[in-house]
Amino acid sequence: MGTHDTFVIVGAGLAGAKAAETLRDEGFDGRLVLVGEEPERPYERPPLSKAYLTGAADRESVDVHPAGWYGERGVELLTGARASGLDPAGHRVELDTGERLGYSKLLLATGSSARRLGVPGADLAGVHYLRTAADADRLRTALSSGQHRVVIVGGGWIGLEVAAAARHHGNEVAVVEPRPTPLHQVLGAELGEVFARLHRAHGVDVRVRTTVDELCGDGGRVTSVLVDGDTELPADLVVIGIGAAPNTGLAEAAGLDVANGVVADAALRTSAPDVYAAGDVASSFHPRYHRHIRVEHWANALHGGPAAARSMLGSKVSYDRVPYFFTDQYELGMEYSGLAGPGADVVHRGDPGNGAFVTFWLRDGRVEAGMNVNVWDVAEPIQALIRSGRQVDTGRLTDPGVPIEALLG
Numbered sequence: 001m002g003t004h005d006t007f008v009i010v011g012a013g014l015a016g017a018k019a020a021e022t023l024r025d026e027g028f029d030g031r032l033v034l035v036g037e038e039p040e041r042p043y044e045r046p047p048l049s050k051a052y053l054t055g056a057a058d059r060e061s062v063d064v065h066p067a068g069w070y071g072e073r074g075v076e077l078l079t080g081a082r083a084s085g086l087d088p089a090g091h092r093v094e095l096d097t098g099e100r101l102g103y104s105k106l107l108l109a110t111g112s113s114a115r116r117l118g119v120p121g122a123d124l125a126g127v128h129y130l131r132t133a134a135d136a137d138r139l140r141t142a143l144s145s146g147q148h149r150v151v152i153v154g155g156g157w158i159g160l161e162v163a164a165a166a167r168h169h170g171n172e173v174a175v176v177e178p179r180p181t182p183l184h185q186v187l188g189a190e191l192g193e194v195f196a197r198l199h200r201a202h203g204v205d206v207r208v209r210t211t212v213d214e215l216c217g218d219g220g221r222v223t224s225v226l227v228d229g230d231t232e233l234p235a236d237l238v239v240i241g242i243g244a245a246p247n248t249g250l251a252e253a254a255g256l257d258v259a260n261g262v263v264a265d266a267a268l269r270t271s272a273p274d275v276y277a278a279g280d281v282a283s284s285f286h287p288r289y290h291r292h293i294r295v296e297h298w299a300n301a302l303h304g305g306p307a308a309a310r311s312m313l314g315s316k317v318s319y320d321r322v323p324y325f326f327t328d329q330y331e332l333g334m335e336y337s338g339l340a341g342p343g344a345d346v347v348h349r350g351d352p353g354n355g356a357f358v359t360f361w362l363r364d365g366r367v368e369a370g371m372n373v374n375v376w377d378v379a380e381p382i383q384a385l386i387r388s389g390r391q392v393d394t395g396r397l398t399d400p401g402v403p404i405e406a407l408l409g
C-alpha cells in the first residue's frame with residue numbers, strides 16, 4: 001500500500017491517533033486523513049477523571065501527540081468534523097461539512113459515549129457527564145470551589161475516580177450505587193467492599209443498594225436527588241457515571257455487522273471490505289477467549305489502533321492482547337489484567353484489608369485474571385501467567401515471598 005492510496009481514520013481518539021502513528025512508522029506514504037468530531041487534537045481520557053480533574057495535570061500533558069506532529073508526519077487532522085455517512089461499496093465517507101472522502105482502507109475508531117440517565121430531571125443545569133476534555137473542564141471548574149454537595153450516580157470506575165477528585169477539592173460527596181457494593185459486577189462483593197471502605201475513609205457517603213428515581217430542581221438547576229422513592233439527597237452538582245455505549249451509528253447505518261460494538265475478526269477487519277475497527281468501538285474476535293470481546297480501556301486503544309494499522313497495511317495480525325486497565329483513587333493505585341468469568345475461584349496474595357495485595361481469579365488452577373493493588377511491577381508477569389495457561393500451585397501463588405515470575409516455570 002502506498003503513494004496512491006488514501007487511508008481514512010474516523011475517530012480522533014487514542015486508537016485513531018496511534019493507528020495514524022503506526023501507519024507512518026511502518027512506511028505508509030499515501031494520503032492519511034484523521035477525522036475527529038471533537039474540536040481538538042487527540043488526547044488521552046484517563047487523566048480527565050484523575051490528575052486533570054484535580055488540577056495536577058495540565059491540558060498539554062494529556063495530548064497523544066504535540067501540535068506539530070500531525071503536519072510533520074503528513075497526517076491531515078480534520079477536527080470538528082463528523083463522519084455522517086459511510087458507503088462501503090463506493091469506498092467513500094461523507095462528512096457533516098458535505099465533503100466526501102474516498103478511501104482505499106478505512107479505520108473506524110469512533111470510541112464510545114457516556115450512557116445517559118433516563119430519569120426525570122436528568123437535563124437540569126448542574127448535572128454533568130464525563131467523557132470529553134470539555135466535560136472535564138466544566139466539571140473541574142464546578143468542583144474547584146470545594147463548596148458543593150456532589151451526588152455521583154454510579155459506583156463504577158469513573159464515578160469513584162470523580163468522587164476522589166471531588167473530595168480532593170473539598171466538596172461534600174455521596175455516591176449512589178444500586179448494587180451491593182461499588183464495582184460489584186467487575187470485582188465481586190469482597191473487593192467491591194475494599195473500594196467502599198476506601199471512599200468512606202475519605203469522607204464519602206457511599207450508598208449501596210440505592211436507586212435514583214429523579215433529579216429534582218428549582219429554577220432549572222438541580223437541588224437534590226430522589227432515591228428509593230422517599231429519600232432526598234441534597235445536591236447542587238450531580239455527576240452521572242453509569243457506563244459507556246459504543247459509537248456504532250455510522251457502521252450500523254452502513255450495514256456493517258454490529259453486536260455490542262462493530263464486529264471484527266482477530267485481524268480487526270469488519271464485515272465490510274477494507275473497513276477495520278479498533279478501540280472502544282470494536283468487538284473483535286479474541287483468539288484466547290474464542291469469542292468476540294469489546295474492551296473499553298486505554299490499553300486496548302493504545303495497542304488496538306496500531307494492530308489495525310498493521311492489518312490495513314497487509315501484515316498478518318492476530319490481536320490477542322490480555323485485557324488490561326488501571327485506576328488511581330486517593331492513595332490507591334490498581335492494575336487489572338485478564339478477564340475473569342463467573343464462578344472463578346478468588347485467592348489473595350496479601351490481605352485486601354491492608355491496602356497492598358494481589359488478587360487472582362482462577363479456573364481449574366489456571367489464572368484467568370489478576371489485580372494488583374499498591375503492588376507494582378507485577379502486571380507483566382501476571383499477564384505472562386495468564387497467557388501461559390499453566391496450572392499453578394495456589395500456595396505458591398498466594399505466597400508474597402515467591403516472585404510471580406517463578407510460577408512461570
Ligand SMILES: Cc1cc2nc3c(=O)[nH]c(=O)nc-3n(C[C@H](O)[C@H](O)[C@H](O)COP(=O)(O)OP(=O)(O)OC[C@H]3O[C@@H](n4cnc5c(N)ncnc54)[C@H](O)[C@@H]3O)c2cc1C
Nearest residue numbers: 011013014015037045046083111279280296297298301325
Ligand atoms: C473520564 C475517563 C477516564 C478513563 N479512565 C481510564 C482508566 O483509568 N484506565 C483505563 O484503562 N481506561 C480509562 N478510560 C477509558 C479509555 O479512555 C478509553 O478506553 C479510550 O479513550 C478509548 O479510546 P478510543 O480511541 O477507542 O475512543 P475514544 O477515546 O472515545 O475516541 C473516539 C473519538 O472518535 C470521535 N468520533 C465518534 N464518532 C465520530 C464520527 N462519526 N466522526 C468523527 N469522529 C467521531 C469521538 O468524538 C472521539 O473523539 C477512561 C475513560 C474516560 C472517559
